[in-house]
Amino acid sequence: MSDRLLPMTNTSKVAKSALPEGSIMSKDVKKIFNQAGSIFIMYIATIAGEIAKENQGKKKKALISSEIIIQALEEMEFRNIAQTLKKP
Numbered sequence: 001m002s003d004r005l006l007p008m009t010n011t012s013k014v015a016k017s018a019l020p021e022g023s024i025m026s027k028d029v030k031k032i033f034n035q036a037g038s039i040f041i042m043y044i045a046t047i048a049g050e051i052a053k054e055n056q057g058k059k060k061k062a063l064i065s066s067e068i069i070i071q072a073l074e075e076m077e078f079r080n081i082a083q084t085l086k087k088p
Helices: 008-018 027-055 066-075 079-086
Strands: none
Touching: 008 027, 027 066, 066 079
């Protein structure tokens, strides 16, 4: 699984930006955020891949576009996130 994880620095920065000022995270919390974020992205990619494959038609390869990622988020019932991504 460690070969499929996001860089710890990136997930820590994102998580820390959402916390109240002055908050700190333990190493365990950083690790859990990293694992959760990585799993979430793999889940979105899996759903998006299935949607792209369904829409593939006669093309040799299924293309995952930003619209398909948004559609996957909506199917996963993350409509708020999908709406945020739709905004220019």
